[in-house]
Amino acid sequence: VDNTALINIVALASQRLAQAEPIAKYKWQKKLPATDAARETQLIADMRRAAPMYGVDADQAEAFFRDQIEASKLLQNARFAQWRLQSPAPVGADALVSARNEINRVSQAMLAGLARIEAISGAPDCTSQLRETVQNWRTRMVTLDSEQAAALDRALQHVCKRGGMSALG
Numbered sequence: 001v002d003n004t005a006l007i008n009i010v011a012l013a014s015q016r017l018a019q020a021e022p023i024a025k026y027k028w029q030k031k032l033p034a035t036d037a038a039r040e041t042q043l044i045a046d047m048r049r050a051a052p053m054y055g056v057d058a059d060q061a062e063a064f065f066r067d068q069i070e071a072s073k074l075l076q077n078a079r080f081a082q083w084r085l086q087s088p089a090p091v092g093a094d095a096l097v098s099a100r101n102e103i104n105r106v107s108q109a110m111l112a113g114l115a116r117i118e119a120i121s122g123a124p125d126c127t128s129q130l131r132e133t134v135q136n137w138r139t140r141m142v143t144l145d146s147e148q149a150a151a152l153d154r155a156l157q158h159v160c161k162r163g164g165m166s167a168l169g
């Protein structure tokens with residue numbers, strides 16, 4: 001089977017989550033919470049507006065990006081808990097700006113990616129294919145710690161129309 005569409009969406013979710021690391025460091029330093037409600041509202045509005053240009057339903061796009069946001073905050077809050085014991089090296093405001101620029105870029109790519117997983121997301125073997133794709137990604141392409149792995153699972157929770165988190169194992 002052609003699972004490039006799933007590989008693509010997993011890779012993008014992973015890339016997007018990687019940006020949460022410098023963002024979390026910046027917020028920790030500034031004693032800011034993980035949640036930036038204004039930024040979330042803006043992102044959801046931008047993605048809803050752009051979705052139809054990629055042939056993606058706006059509600060579907062919103063649900064997907066809400067998962068990406070929750071996953072990002074899950075990882076950021078997990079880092080905050082770890083950093084109570086030992087603070088990370090400081091990062092500048094430029095790190096926040098570049099991470100958010102990268103999130104914007106990856107999010108656009110995700111809309112194209114969402115259009116491509118349309119067929120597989122409703123397939124009965126979607127969850128098994130997704131599980132395998134994530135496993136391959138983790139063994140061959142990236143090294144994720146347990147917090148990053150949990151966040152990636154959260155990000156992909158609704159990729160398959162049936163299944164959910166348990167499907168990822």
Ligand SMILES: C=C(O[C@@H]1C=C(C(=O)O)C=C[C@H]1O)C(=O)O
Pocket residue numbers: 020023034035036037039040043068069070072073100103
């Ligand atoms: C990634 C950030 O943290 C949170 C997650 C967001 C996201 O995933 O797009 C947006 C706003 C924040 O609530 C951020 O502040 O940029």
